[in-house]
Amino acid sequence: MRFSILAMGLSCAMGSVSAQAASHQDVQKAVEQQQQPLLQTLETLVNVDSGTGYSTGLSDVEALLTKHLKALGAEVETYPAKTYGGNTLVGRLQGDGDRNIMLMIHYDTVFNEGAAKQRPFHIEDGRAYGPGVGDAKGGVAVILHSLEALKSLDFDDYGQVTVVFNPDEEKGSPGSHDLIHKLSADQDAVLVFEPTFADEGVDAVTVVTKGINYAFLEVKGRASHAGGAPEKGRNAIMELSHQLLQLDELGDPDKKTTLNWTVVEGGTKRNIIPEHATAEGDMRYFDSGEYERVLNEAQKITEHQRVEGTEVEFRLEKGRPPLPANPESQMLAEQAQKIYQELGLNLQAVEIGGGTDAAYAYHADADGPAVLESLGLVGGRYHSDEEFVLTDSVVPRLYLTTRMIMELSHEASRD
Numbered sequence: 001m002r003f004s005i006l007a008m009g010l011s012c013a014m015g016s017v018s019a020q021a022a023s024h025q026d027v028q029k030a031v032e033q034q035q036q037p038l039l040q041t042l043e044t045l046v047n048v049d050s051g052t053g054y055s056t057g058l059s060d061v062e063a064l065l066t067k068h069l070k071a072l073g074a075e076v077e078t079y080p081a082k083t084y085g086g087n088t089l090v091g092r093l094q095g096d097g098d099r100n101i102m103l104m105i106h107y108d109t110v111f112n113e114g115a116a117k118q119r120p121f122h123i124e125d126g127r128a129y130g131p132g133v134g135d136a137k138g139g140v141a142v143i144l145h146s147l148e149a150l151k152s153l154d155f156d157d158y159g160q161v162t163v164v165f166n167p168d169e170e171k172g173s174p175g176s177h178d179l180i181h182k183l184s185a186d187q188d189a190v191l192v193f194e195p196t197f198a199d200e201g202v203d204a205v206t207v208v209t210k211g212i213n214y215a216f217l218e219v220k221g222r223a224s225h226a227g228g229a230p231e232k233g234r235n236a237i238m239e240l241s242h243q244l245l246q247l248d249e250l251g252d253p254d255k256k257t258t259l260n261w262t263v264v265e266g267g268t269k270r271n272i273i274p275e276h277a278t279a280e281g282d283m284r285y286f287d288s289g290e291y292e293r294v295l296n297e298a299q300k301i302t303e304h305q306r307v308e309g310t311e312v313e314f315r316l317e318k319g320r321p322p323l324p325a326n327p328e329s330q331m332l333a334e335q336a337q338k339i340y341q342e343l344g345l346n347l348q349a350v351e352i353g354g355g356t357d358a359a360y361a362y363h364a365d366a367d368g369p370a371v372l373e374s375l376g377l378v379g380g381r382y383h384s385d386e387e388f389v390l391t392d393s394v395v396p397r398l399y400l401t402t403r404m405i406m407e408l409s410h411e412a413s414r415d
């Protein structure tokens with residue numbers, strides 16, 4: 001259910017003149033009291049390995065999350081995720097209002113079994129370190145402890161809060177994206193808790209994410225002895241090289257579409273004309289029409305061959321869709337910016353090149369929820385051994401989510 005822009009504007013104004021002003025301090029106190037408990041939760045979560053597909057670790061984390069959700073008063077359901085395993089957890093809290101809000105993030109990481117033992121959670125100079133500390137166990141902890149803060153404030157003016165924790169985001173969410181899409185259809189707003197970057201010195205939320213497609217180029221030639229009869233061969237590597245140079249300009253700078261060729265393979269032995277060569281490329285885009293355009297252009301371009309007698313095939317597989325620029329995400333970002341201002345802090349609304357599950361929560365039709373991404377902790381070096389989050393970001397981020405839920409619960413009723 002999508003907010004009408006008018007209703008949203010009115011309710012923002014109402015929010016700022018109603019009882020909210022007096023209670024900002026109460027909220028701040030409540031979230032400050034959650035800072036240490038959040039860091040403890042984060043330590044517990046980070047110290048259990050839960051790389052995508054590592055079923056022992058995933059089920060250990062699942063048990064911790066289930067326990068925490070139930071302690072918050074949530075009904076919890078589990079849905080097995082195909083392909084990589086693990087369960088998606090869906091927790092539901094019933095309130096007294098009529099607005100439905102979904103909070104979602106993944107609990108798998110990119111790190112292998114043993115990483116947590118090697119580099120357990122630790123805090124040094126205002127930075128918390130450990131595998132997945134930002135991406136996205138920090139986001140998991142922000143969700144749980146914002147709900148703790150709301151509970152301590154006796155706040156239940158929402159209709160239903162749905163919490164979704166999925167186990168396979170780092171591999172593209174093959175076993176959870178359908179569920180995310182389905183659950184999000186009934187929401188007024190969906191908040192997603194990927195981390196955000198500390199690099200620029202300004203906190204941010206994300207309103208637009210790029211989509212991802214995977215490009216494949218395959219050339220079949222003919223093998224022959226490179227000394228005895230090279231003329232009888234059809235060199236697949238030469239043809240592949242020619243095609244890659246021709247295909248170098250499939251991107252579109254105006255639309256911010258990129259296609260980078262990142263992997264090549266070909267040939268077997270130095271004295272054999274290679275009969276087979278392949279390449280893989282990474283395509284990122286905002287505009288959903290770009291899939292067709294790139295596919296059509298590439299197919300036309302690859303008709304121009306250099307090595308006669310070779311076969312060339314170009315394929316483009318669809319990955320995560322984009323979260324396109326849309327007014328509802330922009331409205332949520334503006335609401336988040338106002339809330340940050342209550343703390344005297346600035347918040348930017350940015351677009352990012354990475355794809356996230358926020359795209360699966362987005363519905364292109366008029367009934368979809370408003371979606372906002374990157375409400376997790378602030379940090380950097382994600383997916384590396386130096387991954388960190390700023391401990392200073394815990395309180396502002398808890399405050400942001402707690403106040404967002406309060407504001408969204410008090411929106412004027414939907415049309």
Ligand SMILES: [Zn+2]
Pocket residue numbers: 106135136169194195
């Ligand atoms: Zn992530």
